[in-house]
Amino acid sequence: MNTLFKNLSNELINKNVRPSHQRMMVLDYLVKNQCHPTVEQIFNDLKSKLPTLSKSTVYNILNLFLEAGLIKTVVGEDQEARYDIITESHGHFKCITCETIYNFNVNIDDFTSDDLKEFHIASKDVYFKGTCPRCLSNKNKLKGEYL
Amino acid sequence: MNTLFKNLSNELINKNVRPSHQRMMVLDYLVKNQCHPTVEQIFNDLKSKLPTLSKSTVYNILNLFLEAGLIKTVVGEDQEARYDIITESHGHFKCITCETIYNFNVNIDDFTSDDLKEFHIASKDVYFKGTCPRCLSNKNKLKGEYL
DNA sequence: GTTCCTGCAAAAGCTTTGCAGAAGA
DNA sequence: TCTTCTGCAAAGCTTTTGCAGGAAC
Numbered sequence: 001m002n003t004l005f006k007n008l009s010n011e012l013i014n015k016n017v018r019p020s021h022q023r024m025m026v027l028d029y030l031v032k033n034q035c036h037p038t039v040e041q042i043f044n045d046l047k048s049k050l051p052t053l054s055k056s057t058v059y060n061i062l063n064l065f066l067e068a069g070l071i072k073t074v075v076g077e078d079q080e081a082r083y084d085i086i087t088e089s090h091g092h093f094k095c096i097t098c099e100t101i102y103n104f105n106v107n108i109d110d111f112t113s114d115d116l117k118e119f120h121i122a123s124k125d126v127y128f129k130g131t132c133p134r135c136l137s138n139k140n141k142l143k144g145e146y147l
Numbered sequence: 148m149n150t151l152f153k154n155l156s157n158e159l160i161n162k163n164v165r166p167s168h169q170r171m172m173v174l175d176y177l178v179k180n181q182c183h184p185t186v187e188q189i190f191n192d193l194k195s196k197l198p199t200l201s202k203s204t205v206y207n208i209l210n211l212f213l214e215a216g217l218i219k220t221v222v223g224e225d226q227e228a229r230y231d232i233i234t235e236s237h238g239h240f241k242c243i244t245c246e247t248i249y250n251f252n253v254n255i256d257d258f259t260s261d262d263l264k265e266f267h268i269a270s271k272d273v274y275f276k277g278t279c280p281r282c283l284s285n286k287n288k289l290k291g292e293y294l
Numbered sequence: 295g296t297t298c299c300t301g302c303a304a305a306a307g308c309t310t311t312g313c314a315g316a317a318g319a
Numbered sequence: 320t321c322t323t324c325t326g327c328a329a330a331g332c333t334t335t336t337g338c339a340g341g342a343a344c
Contacts, residue, residue: 104262
């Protein structure tokens with residue numbers, strides 16, 4: 001086992017994920033291809049090295065990595081689209097408990113980056129995730145009742 | 148026809164969308180329910196008023212509104228998930244021509260809003276869309292060649 | 295009368311689930 | 320040996336497409 005794979009292996013072990021060959025290959029791929037690959041891309045690119053690889057294994061592994069906090073999905077991981085009538089610019093906050101999406105005021109136009117000097121920007125979105133006050137207070141109630 | 152519906156009707160006509168009954172009902176719903184509804188919610192809530200309504204009609208109408216620029220989808224409208232190995236915080240720019248997602252440096256931690264004082268924020272994302280330099284330059288080339 | 299729209303059904307694409315066999319501890 | 324993982328197949332969801340009947344102009 002070479003040094004790279006030893007490092008990847010340790011990274012998995014640190015997160016309590018058993019370092020199987022397939023898992024290390026997917027992690028290695030993600031480290032080397034930080035271009036936001038889709039499941040399809042990961043599967044196709046690894047098939048030559050792992051001919052028996054199954055797409056559901058790729059899904060399994062990615063979901064495992066997500067739970068372990070090793071990776072993130074690019075914003076808007078939902079399969080179900082949500083629509084917004086066009087009003088003033090506002091940010092979105094999605095509660096990970098009740099799945100409600102809240103609007104909040106934020107001056108999105110101020111956000112910029114030197115990296116984008118040569119890009120034509122058509123729209124800007126900010127998307128926060130977390131827990132809303134209602135769900136926070138429900139959690140505290142439960143703690144009081146049962147703990 | 149009451150005033151509200153006259154206004155909605157004009158809004159559609161302004162965007163070159165013929166104001167059918169179904170379209171006005173969907174637009175009316177979106178104006179009254181600015182809570183980022185899904186297709187399912189729109190369909191279910193309108194079924195009582197429009198018993199013959201079909202879900203594919205809702206999809207048709209929403210896609211039409213999107214093209215007309217009357218509505219937007221909440222960030223991350225893709226059905227295909229994309230994954231990111233966790234590194235420092237960065238923004239995402241998606242080119243609407245070549246669909247490439249670029250990273251850019253941005254100090255996301257600075258972004259905040261008084262509206263979120265009582266929310267627990269777990270993650271922050273910024274998501275820009277537009278055209279990347281490569282596609283911009285291709286467009287200019289085409290203009291030179293064909294126009 | 296001609297064009298456009300609706301709504302049903304079927305299909306397509308992404309993701310999850312169930313399960314048997316294989317691999318690893 | 321016992322648990323965990325892989326990979327196939329099937330199913331589940333969201334969304335799109337084809338088409339016939341109907342509505343609007």
